[in-house]
Amino acid sequence: MPPLVSVGDAPTLVERGRDAAGIALIALLLGIPMIGLSTVDQSGALRVLTRWPLLGVFVAVAFCGRLLLRYALDRLKSRLRTRGRQAAAASARHGRVLTAVGWLAFALALVLPLVFADNRYVVDIATTVLIYVMLGWGLNVVVGLAGLLDLGHAAFYAVGAYAYALLATQFGWSFWAALPVAGLIAAVFGLALGWPCLRLRGDYLAIVTLGFGEIIRVVLVNWTELSGGPNGISSIPRPSFFGLPFAPSGNAPTFASSFGLEFSPMHRLIFLYYVILALSLLTNALVARLRRLPVGRAWEAMREDEIACRALGMNVTNVKLSAFALGAMLGGVAGVFFAARQGFISPESFTFNESAIILAIVVLGGMGSQLGVVLASLVLVLIPELGRDFSEYRMLLFGAAMILIMIWRPGGILAHREPTLRHAAAGGGHA
Amino acid sequence: MALALQQLINGLALGAVYGLIAVGYTMVYGIIGMINFAHGDVYMVGAFIAVTGFTLLAAFGVSSVPFALLLVLAVAVLFTSVYGWAVERLAYRPLRGSSRLAPLISAIGMSIFLQNMVQLTQGARVKPVPPMITGGVDLLTIDGFTARLSYSQVLIVLVTAVLLVAFTWLITRTSFGRQQRACEQDRTMTALLGIDVDRTISLTFMLGAALAAVAGVLVTIYYGVVDFYIGFIAGIKAFTAAVLGGIGSLPGAMLGGLLIGMIEAFWSNYLSAEYKDVATFSILILVLMFRPSGLLGRPEVEKV
Numbered sequence: 156m157p158p159l160v161s162v163g164d165a166p167t168l169v170e171r172g173r174d175a176a177g178i179a180l181i182a183l184l185l186g187i188p189m190i191g192l193s194t195v196d197q198s199g200a201l202r203v204l205t206r207w208p209l210l211g212v213f214v215a216v217a218f219c220g221r222l223l224l225r226y227a228l229d230r231l232k233s234r235l236r237t238r239g240r241q242a243a244a245a246s247a248r249h250g251r252v253l254t255a256v257g258w259l260a261f262a263l264a265l266v267l268p269l270v271f272a273d274n275r276y277v278v279d280i281a282t283t284v285l286i287y288v289m290l291g292w293g294l295n296v297v298v299g300l301a302g303l304l305d306l307g308h309a310a311f312y313a314v315g316a317y318a319y320a321l322l323a324t325q326f327g328w329s330f331w332a333a334l335p336v337a338g339l340i341a342a343v344f345g346l347a348l349g350w351p352c353l354r355l356r357g358d359y360l361a362i363v364t365l366g367f368g369e370i371i372r373v374v375l376v377n378w379t380e381l382s383g384g385p386n387g388i389s390s391i392p393r394p395s396f397f398g399l400p401f402a403p404s405g406n407a408p409t410f411a412s413s414f415g416l417e418f419s420p421m422h423r424l425i426f427l428y429y430v431i432l433a434l435s436l437l438t439n440a441l442v443a444r445l446r447r448l449p450v451g452r453a454w455e456a457m458r459e460d461e462i463a464c465r466a467l468g469m470n471v472t473n474v475k476l477s478a479f480a481l482g483a484m485l486g487g488v489a490g491v492f493f494a495a496r497q498g499f500i501s502p503e504s505f506t507f508n509e510s511a512i513i514l515a516i517v518v519l520g521g522m523g524s525q526l527g528v529v530l531a532s533l534v535l536v537l538i539p540e541l542g543r544d545f546s547e548y549r550m551l552l553f554g555a556a557m558i559l560i561m562i563w564r565p566g567g568i569l570a571h572r573e574p575t576l577r578h579a580a581a582g583g584g585h586a
Numbered sequence: 587m588a589l590a591l592q593q594l595i596n597g598l599a600l601g602a603v604y605g606l607i608a609v610g611y612t613m614v615y616g617i618i619g620m621i622n623f624a625h626g627d628v629y630m631v632g633a634f635i636a637v638t639g640f641t642l643l644a645a646f647g648v649s650s651v652p653f654a655l656l657l658v659l660a661v662a663v664l665f666t667s668v669y670g671w672a673v674e675r676l677a678y679r680p681l682r683g684s685s686r687l688a689p690l691i692s693a694i695g696m697s698i699f700l701q702n703m704v705q706l707t708q709g710a711r712v713k714p715v716p717p718m719i720t721g722g723v724d725l726l727t728i729d730g731f732t733a734r735l736s737y738s739q740v741l742i743v744l745v746t747a748v749l750l751v752a753f754t755w756l757i758t759r760t761s762f763g764r765q766q767r768a769c770e771q772d773r774t775m776t777a778l779l780g781i782d783v784d785r786t787i788s789l790t791f792m793l794g795a796a797l798a799a800v801a802g803v804l805v806t807i808y809y810g811v812v813d814f815y816i817g818f819i820a821g822i823k824a825f826t827a828a829v830l831g832g833i834g835s836l837p838g839a840m841l842g843g844l845l846i847g848m849i850e851a852f853w854s855n856y857l858s859a860e861y862k863d864v865a866t867f868s869i870l871i872l873v874l875m876f877r878p879s880g881l882l883g884r885p886e887v888e889k890v
Contacts, residue, residue, distance in 0.1 A: 184668040188635045189707045192642070196711060201641045304687065351875050359874055361621065361690070362829055365822065366867030377860040507818070511694045518691045551702040557695025558677050565684035 166229070175221040182217035186210045253569065257526050264432055268425040278424045282431055282496065284536045286489055289435040291516040291528035293485025296442060298514065299523035300451065301478035302458030304361040307348070307368025308513045311483040313375060313505035314341045315490025320388040320500055321381070330394035330495050334488060341487020342480040344371075349479030353472055368510050375502040387501025394495050396426055427496050434492060438485055439525055445481070454478050455523075519560050521567025530568050534560075588726045591733040593851045599739040599808065601847020602746035606801035607824035608831070608839035609753065610794025616770045616834040617790050620686065623693035624673050626821015627700035628795045632666040632802030633812045634704055637713045640806065644716075651718055655741075655807075662799040669700075670795025671788055678791075679784065697818075704814040712813045715806055742804045749800060750840055756793075757836060766790060770834070819863070823850075826870045832883020841881060 166174075191210040194201045264281075271277040294308045318337035322328040328336075348367050352360050375382045382388065393401065399410040401423035410422055445451040453474045457464050465471055494500050516535055520527025538556050539549040560568070607629050614622040639658035648654050677696040681689045722736035757763040768776040769786050777783045805820075806812055827846045831838030846866055853865040873880070 181668065181672060184665060185672055188638055188665045189631070189703065192638045193708050194638055194641050194713060195709065196713070199714070201637065201713060201715070203638060203641050203645055298687075304690075351871050354878055355874055359829060359878065362822075362825055363867075363871055363874060366826070366870055369822070370864050370867050373861065373863050508698070511698070515691055515694065518687050522685075522687065547706055548702075550698060551706065554695045554697070554699030554702060558692045558699065561677075561688050561692040561695065562680040565681050565688040 166225075171222060171225055174225060175218045178221040179214050179218040182214045183210070186213045253526055260526070260529060261436075268428050272421060272425065275421065275424060278421070278428055280536065280540060282424070282428050284532050285428070285431040285435055286493055286496075287513070287516055287532040287536055288529050289431065289438055289489040289492070290486055290513045291520065291532055292435065292438045292442060292525065293482050293489065294513050294517050295523065295525070295528055296445075296454070296485065297478050297482035298517050300442075300446065300458065301454040301475065303352075303475065303478060305364045305479075305482070306361045306507075306514060307364035307366070307371075307510055308482070308486055309505045309507070309509035310348075310368040310371040311341045311344060311486035312490040312493065312509065312513075313371055313502070314344045314483075315487030316494040316500045316505070317375065317382060317388070317490075318487065319491040319494045320391045323392050323495075324388060324390070330392070330491070334491050337491045338484045338488045341490065342484035344487075345479040345481075345483025346476055348483070349476045352479075353475055365507065365510070368505075368507060372502050372505055372507075375505070382502070385501060385503075387499060387503070388494075389499040391494050391498050391500070393423065393498060394427070394430065401426065427492075431492050431496075434488060438488075442525070450474070450477055515557055519557070519567055521564075521569035524567065524569045527567055527569035534568075588728040588731045588733040589855070590852075591726055592731075593855050594848070595733065595735050595739055597848035597851030598844065599742045599847070600851060601827075601844035602742050603801045603805055603808075603843070604820070604824045604827045604846050605840040605843025606746055606749065606797045606804075607820060608827040608843045609750075609836060610798050611825050611828040612831070612833055612836060612839040613766075613790050613794050615828065617766065617787055618678065618682070618689075620678075620689050621693070621825065622673075622678075622791070622794070623690065623821075624677065624696040624700060625794060625798060626817035626819075626824065627697045627704075628666060628669050628673060628817070629798035629802050629820060629824075630812075630814060630817030631669050631700060631704065632662050632795070632799030633806050633816060634708055634713075634802075634814075635662045635665050635799070636803040636806040637715055637812050640715055640718070654718070655803075659800060659803050662803050663796045666799030666802070667792035667795045670791040670793075670798075673700075673795075674788055674791040679787075697821075701814055701817065708814065710814065712811050715810045715812070717810055718807055738808050742808060745800065745804060746840075749797065750836075753793075753797075754836060762786075762789065823866060826866055829880055830870060830873055832880025834884075835880070835882045838880055838882035845881075 187210065190213050191205060191207055193204045193206065195204055264285075267281055268278050271281075290308065290312060293311075294305060297303050297305045297308075315337045318340045319328075319330070319333045322333045322336065323330070348364065352363055355363060376385055378384070395401070396410045401410050401420075410416075410426075416422070442451075446455070453464070453469055454477075456469070457471060457474050461471060464474070493504070497504075512535060516528055516531040519534070520529070520531035534556070535553070538553055607625065610625050610628075611622060614620070614625070636658055639661050640654065643654045643657065648657075673693075673696055677692040678689050681692055717738075719736075719738045719741060722734050722739070724732050724734050726733045757766060765776070765781050765786050766789075768779070768781060769783055769790075773783050776786075801820075802812075805816070823846055824843065827842035828839045829842070830845060831840070831842030833839075849865055849869060850862050854862040857865070
């Protein structure tokens, strides 16, 4: 328990040492069974390996790390005490700065593939980031605006992806025709999930959505006739440029031959990048508009106080279902794009980890903040990418980063949860 | 008939394990009102400690099964409760008092972290443990099928029953139990009465982890295989069990665990093993639709 009266004196060296020694002891206890000891399979029987030097290093790092961290935190605390006031004034400018950053990010996103036109890796990563942005924006409607905790968003992603894959491979539908249809199918699934969840709150809702996500995945794994089971569906047709395929010149007109360009596989990647950019901008515009319509106001009102909404005669059922349906539809559209880009999908891509990552993007970004989703997607996609050199550690780093970012900024990177209504009124506009 | 009896026994053993993990969920939910998402992985850590413990004892030539079992249980409980403490200290305490979602995200991060840490330090391959407790009693033979109660199943049910009694005593009769229940009701008021709330919450996490460690040891003996991914699915099932029984209620968690175990055993035998998880979750959804506070939970009154 923290002391009630904080004393200004810095702790003595002995106190710091004792504190760090305590942490080192904990590190030792944590490390013995996992780092100090390990079992290896040797011709069918397990044998114990010991790694005491490694454990020693781990404990030493914990000791020194704690000393440094404590010291840094104490320094920071005393500095914050003197500076606390200035922060309040800064937040007033916050809104305008964010708008500027948003436009800057938009401009960068527009020119990125032109600058990196011959760098396949960068365009690929950027496309991945945008898929997550789109997924994050879809989930943001459910979690950030309507305040419904959804841990199964990957299910709608999967529904969209499989809907396109089946429509395209079995019935020969084109990407553009399948896009809205698959989105609608995902929305229907959203309604199917939303309906039993109407009465549930908070964590109950979380576990039911999680269960729903698992049900979809298990069905995809086991219903082999429909989904190909664990092998998934391969050779899904890629989108064409309004009917012109991206292929080396042949008899039929292709994108390259129609525009008099040298064929390059980069054309398709850049086209895909712009498709997902357009889709996500459309999503953003749609959500921004909806927030100003009665239904969007109703979402935010329900997030703040469901009972008050009921008392005012709002139809909470419709409000919840519309949020689920829209979120699911956006997830489904992202799924269609994912399937078209990869050309191959399997249930592996739609595990709970995927749902957790999408939710993490929404929460890390700051719930309800559209720009926050973009930042969080960048962070969460780039951390594993930067960790590629030591690839075994990338998911470890990912988990650690999730914890650290939450401790650093519990409300998300761009934490401010302001109802749109007050925002508009303060700006002098008509609400 | 014999087949049904066999499924009943299997379901009971499996359900006891789920119940032990579910108690950890339900206690933590009771005291801080949130899902400890990393709890399933704490259970997985416990199972790995059991694997290492049994292998070490075998290397030292300990052949007495009860001695080995007790020693491994004690060691696993000790180390795993340190993990429980660390999870709370790192992922939850800094976030106490922030929004409901923040600790959930850090808990998911912790779950990913623990899984990958174990995968890195212990290897990604499945760990086989030679069966220690063999044999059993044949109960009933009808039409050539024999229902068999193995000694490891007896052990699981016995250990679980003893722990449940001990736990009920701890929560209802001891000073710690009173403090713990007081924290569940009103943390501020409890702190004003001079009870160290942080310490109580830490102890609750450690107790939950200790039970999860016992579940881990029992599963290691029962199935004989452990890998770094077992925590996820067992965690979800156990949480389902806690919700089914009524979250916050200790007997409810146990009842929910047993029900989930039975449903799984019967479903995978009579209907289809592939869709057993679907069955579990569908039943969860149905229960929540018609009885949102679970089977033994008190209905929560919504206040403005």
